[in-house]
Amino acid sequence: MMRDTETGALTHQDPEDYMRPVVFVTAVGLVLAACGSSTSSNGGGGCTPTATKVCTAGGTQFSPVSLTVAPGTTVTWENGDGIAHTVSSATGSPDTYDLSLPTATVSHQFMTAGTYNYYCKFHGSNGTPPTGMHGTITVQ
Numbered sequence: 001m002m003r004d005t006e007t008g009a010l011t012h013q014d015p016e017d018y019m020r021p022v023v024f025v026t027a028v029g030l031v032l033a034a035c036g037s038s039t040s041s042n043g044g045g046g047c048t049p050t051a052t053k054v055c056t057a058g059g060t061q062f063s064p065v066s067l068t069v070a071p072g073t074t075v076t077w078e079n080g081d082g083i084a085h086t087v088s089s090a091t092g093s094p095d096t097y098d099l100s101l102p103t104a105t106v107s108h109q110f111m112t113a114g115t116y117n118y119y120c121k122f123h124g125s126n127g128t129p130p131t132g133m134h135g136t137i138t139v140q
Ligand SMILES: [Cu+2]
Pocket: 059, 060, 061, 084, 085, 086, 120, 121, 122, 123, 124, 133
């Protein structure tokens, strides 16, 4: 008996099914679990974002893209993917900085409330707002 296992693989197992479809569903679940955890181990940094820390992830993005902090907070960017990046203030941001992030971490203190767009010179483009690899720090 053939069932539409490709589209119905994630449905609950039916106790009336034969053993083979049940095993197939379990195997699909394991594959999905492996895919879901691959992001954190991608590229050898193992960076975990916090309330004041942004990671680079997957070579072309900041994670999280948006971070909200209180005035006076020092935000840290950590290289989580082993690829060289920059953290550069975008045109129109009320604060300017241009930090190279080849490895390890860089930091910048945000003193005044506002919206601070930034981007990576290697994987993004400047603008208002920037595009590609970019992020926003909201200070409030
Ligand atoms: Cu980059």
